[in-house]
Amino acid sequence: xxxxxxxxxxxxxxxxxxxxxxxxxxxxxxxxxxxxxxxxxxxxxxxxxxxxxxxxxxxxxxxxxxxxxxxxxxxxxxxxxxxxxxxxxxxxxxxxxxxxxxxxxxxxxxxxxxxxxxxxxxxxxxxxxxxxxxxxxxxxxxxxxxxxxxxxxxxxxxxxxxxxxxxxxxxxxxxxxxxxxxxxxxxxxxxxxxxxxxxxxxxxxxxxxxxxxxx
Amino acid sequence: xxxxxxxxxxxxxxxxxxxxxxxxxxxxxxxxxxxxxxxxxxxxxxxxxxxxxxxxxxxxxxxxxxxxxxxxxxxxxxxxxxxxxxxxxxxxxxxxxxxxxxxxxxxxxxxxxxxxxxxxxxxxxxxxxxxxxxxxxxxxxxxxxxxxxxxxxxxxxxxxxxxxxxxxxxxxxxxxxxxxxxxxxxxxxxxxxxxxxxxxxxxxxxxxxxxxxxx
Numbered sequence: 001x002x003x004x005x006x007x008x009x010x011x012x013x014x015x016x017x018x019x020x021x022x023x024x025x026x027x028x029x030x031x032x033x034x035x036x037x038x039x040x041x042x043x044x045x046x047x048x049x050x051x052x053x054x055x056x057x058x059x060x061x062x063x064x065x066x067x068x069x070x071x072x073x074x075x076x077x078x079x080x081x082x083x084x085x086x087x088x089x090x091x092x093x094x095x096x097x098x099x100x101x102x103x104x105x106x107x108x109x110x111x112x113x114x115x116x117x118x119x120x121x122x123x124x125x126x127x128x129x130x131x132x133x134x135x136x137x138x139x140x141x142x143x144x145x146x147x148x149x150x151x152x153x154x155x156x157x158x159x160x161x162x163x164x165x166x167x168x169x170x171x172x173x174x175x176x177x178x179x180x181x182x183x184x185x186x187x188x189x190x191x192x193x194x195x196x197x198x199x200x201x202x203x204x205x206x207x208x209x210x211x212x213x214x215x
Numbered sequence: 216x217x218x219x220x221x222x223x224x225x226x227x228x229x230x231x232x233x234x235x236x237x238x239x240x241x242x243x244x245x246x247x248x249x250x251x252x253x254x255x256x257x258x259x260x261x262x263x264x265x266x267x268x269x270x271x272x273x274x275x276x277x278x279x280x281x282x283x284x285x286x287x288x289x290x291x292x293x294x295x296x297x298x299x300x301x302x303x304x305x306x307x308x309x310x311x312x313x314x315x316x317x318x319x320x321x322x323x324x325x326x327x328x329x330x331x332x333x334x335x336x337x338x339x340x341x342x343x344x345x346x347x348x349x350x351x352x353x354x355x356x357x358x359x360x361x362x363x364x365x366x367x368x369x370x371x372x373x374x375x376x377x378x379x380x381x382x383x384x385x386x387x388x389x390x391x392x393x394x395x396x397x398x399x400x401x402x403x404x405x406x407x408x409x410x411x412x413x414x415x416x417x418x419x420x421x422x423x424x425x426x427x428x429x430x
Contacts, residue, residue, distance in 0.1 A: 007425045008223070010417050014410035018394070077413050078420030092315040096307035101408060108412070146419065171419040173412060179233070187424055189415035191406065193316060195229035197323070197388060198292050200404035202225050204361065204386040205293030209402055210222045 009050045013077055015040045016050070020070040032063035079106050086112040086145045088160060090120055090130055093175050094151030098126045111143045133160070137167040147171045154178050224265045228292055230255045231265070235285040247278035294321050301327040301360045303375060305335055305345055308390050309366030313341045326358045348375070352382040364388045365395075 019039045023031055033047040040047075051057070051069070054076050058064040074080040085103060087094045090113045103110050113130040115121060120130045131139050140148070148169045152160050157176035164172055164186070171187040174180055177194045203209055234254045238246055248262040255262075266272070266284070269291050273279040289295040300318060302309045305328045318325050328345040330336060335345045346354050355363070363384045367375050372391035379387055379401070386402040389395055392409045418424055 010414055010425065011410075013417065014407070014413040017413070018410075077417045079413055079416050081420075083416065083419075092311035093308070096311040097408070100307040106409075106413075147415065171415055173415050184424060187415065187418045187422075189411055189418065189425070191408065191411050192229070193312070193406065194321075195226075195233075196404055196406050198229040198232070198294055198321075199225055200362065200386055200388050200402065201294050201298065202228065202292045203402045203404065204298075205296075207402075209399060210225065210404070 005050075005053045009053055012040065012042070012050055013073060016047075017070065017073045017077070020066050020073070024066050024070065028066060030063045030065055033058060035063075082107045082109065083147055084108075084143060084145045085110045085147045085149060086114065086140060086143070087128070087149045087151060088114045088133070088136070088164065089150065089152035089156075090115045090125055091117070091151070091153075094149065095125060097149060097151065097175075098128060108147070111145060112139050114139070136163065140164075140167060140169060145169065147173060149173045149175065150180075151175045220268045224268055227255065227257070227265055228288060231262075232285065232288045232292070235281050235288070239281050239285065243281060245278045245280050248273060251279075297322045297324065298362055299323075299358060299360045300325045300362045300364060301329065301355060301358070302343070302364045302366060303329045303348070303351070303379070304365065304367035304371075305330045305340055306332070306366070306368075309364065310340060312364060312366065313343060323362070326360060327354050329354070351378065355379075355382060355384060360384065362386045362388060364390065366390045369393050 016036065019036060020031070033044040037044040037047045048058070051064070054072065056064070056069060056072055071080075085108050087098055087110060090098065094113070098110065098113065110128050113125060113128050114133045114136055115130055116133055121132045123130050148164050148171070150157065150161060150164070150172050154176050157174070157178035158180065161172060161174070161180045161182060165182045169186065171189070172180065172182070174188055174190045175193075177192050180188055182188060199210075231251065234251060235246070248259040252259040252262045263273070266279070269287065271279070271284060271287055286295075300323050302313055302325060305313065309328070313325065313328065325343050328340060328343050329348045329351055330345055331348055336347045338345050361384075363379050363386070365372065365376060365379070365387050369391050372389070372393035373395065376387060376389070376395045376397060380397045384401065386404070387395070387397070389403055389405045390408075392407050394405075395403055397403060414425075
């Protein structure tokens with residue numbers, strides 16, 4: 001059933017969760033699809049359609065129970081289970097993520113870092129041991145890493161990503177601005193700063209904001 | 216006419232440009248919608264529809280001239296014009312962007328940084344002068360900044376964003392994971408690390424990759 005979820009539905013899931021968390025922190029217990037739609041900037045029918053893909057239906061005249069829906073969303077996204085993360089490239093962005101992102105808050109443990117810089121290898125950054133990229137296969141295996149954060153330079157991105165795929169890393173979170181061509185078995189999620197800045201510039205030049213459509 | 220471009224079309228524009236740049240670097244002069252579709256992972260009809268929104272039509276049996284289309288895309292996105300950028304929050308991610316992102320390559324000049332940290336104020340980071348956030352209105356105005364990169368802590372995000380909107384910053388590139396509620400005049404583009412990690416986790420747990428639909 002989840003196979004039917006479009007990329008757009010999946011991209012909205014974290015926004016639904018954040019919206020439910022905010023309502024919960026205000027002591028709200030139930031919410032209608034119309035209220036959710038207003039909070040995340042889409043339509044009520046889109047909200048109902050998104051949730052129905054996962055088998056969640058609000059009761060007529062009652063809406064959705066926030067606790068239940070929130071638990072369901074976390075299960076669907078898999079963030080109710082712990083994940084083990086490694087950061088590949090502990091320079092600029094990688095280091096900033098290591099030092100500032102609240103991984104533990106949602107059950108992500110950062111268990112290793114990798115770099116080519118001899119002055120970093122063997123050290124700890126924010127409590128995380130930094131290894132040589134040469135040892136990547138062994139360290140990832142020993143630590144049962146399921147997500148690698150790819151924060152190497154753009155020029156090294158394709159080669160390192162190929163290597164990660166070869167040693168069987170299940171998922172790569174790609175910050176390199178480089179399009180990776182990997183086997184389908186490797187899950188890739190891109191955060192592309194350059195694309196995002198271009199999209200911002202488009203809306204700046206057109207004097208408008210992005211509007212979520214029902215697509 | 217551009218008003219008709221959906222958020223999904225706009226999000227694909229940088230990918231089209233990157234694809235054309237790559238073909239150009241290989242000496243290719245023209246390309247069909249089918250070839251573009253394969254390279255960026257969508258359908259040929261989607262490509263033709265996206266380009267037609269901007270009045271670009273390939274010639275039957277010839278396809279698109281890469282130079283012309285690339286120039287048109289840059290004009291449509293507004294990246295053929297220079298932009299002036301300030302970074303608000305020069306800690307972790309802000310500093311990493313300042314030191315590692317190739318802003319100049321596409322005509323973005325970083326003209327100022329802001330922080331609350333007294334040890335940074337008055338200094339230069341990567342050649343960029345760091346000012347106190349107290350002086351933000353004056354410095355932004357004097358430097359004709361059109362894009363502010365918001366890299367303050369999540370707890371400070373809403374307040375600082377409100378202030379930026381009040382002093383008339385045209386566009387905010389928001390890295391704070393916080394949803395900003397600003398007047399429509401302020402263009403906002405979000406890079407939400409947390410959302411992206413959750414989407415990655417969804418695909419990891421469902422053993423699949425995101426597939427672009429024709430939506």
